[in-house]
Amino acid sequence: MVQLTHTSMIAKPTWLQRYPSVRRGVAAALLSCSILVGHTSAATLACAFSLLLQCIAAALLTRHAGAFALMTALVVPVALYWPPQALVVDHCALYALSMGIMLFVFAHSLLPSRQPLIAVAASRVHGPLRADVALYTHAxxxxxxxxFAAALLTPALLFWLGPQGTWRWPQSGGTFAAALTLMLLEAGVRRIVIRNFKHASLRTTVTAFCSARAAANRTTTSDA
Incomplete structure (x- = not known):
């Protein structure tokens, strides 16, 4: 009797909890498609379809099917009645969410109980770090x-202080271009500052960073 009771308390995983890598991959693909649809057309149906794809992606990421129904009921009617305004709000929300997540991941790794994110990425490639390399990765x-803090605040500052329409520049590729330029410059500065060291390629660096960020996200979730 005890065994049957204990067995009945173990809930079977739902379809949203199975195959997490596939679920995250599908969510990323849907999110990318929604951004593409939203940028290529401002038509009413295109706007509604873009937001619908984002609702499905949110349901896959949060593993709550009820969230999909609630978000759909709230945002799709808004997109049908006010498509231009809905697209602007959606773009701003996606930009703020992406920059906020990156800011949180980097800032959270600087806590005294943590290890700097880039130091974690470098140690995955090079093993234990030298003192000067550890100091450089911390900086x-x-x-x-x-x-990322500046990237998050820049659209708001440009909206209030800049010429009309300039607040859209960061969201339209300006932040990505700035980040890519700084990454290329940093790769050169790194080789000048850190001598007698086998530096990793850009591809290896990006792979190690993605792995370190995934590990940091898992640690943050487990702490919560």
């Missing part, structure tokens, strides 16, 4: 934390 983590 670089601070730099990218400040960068």
């Amino acid at each position: 670089l983590t601070i730099f990218w934390t400040l960068f």
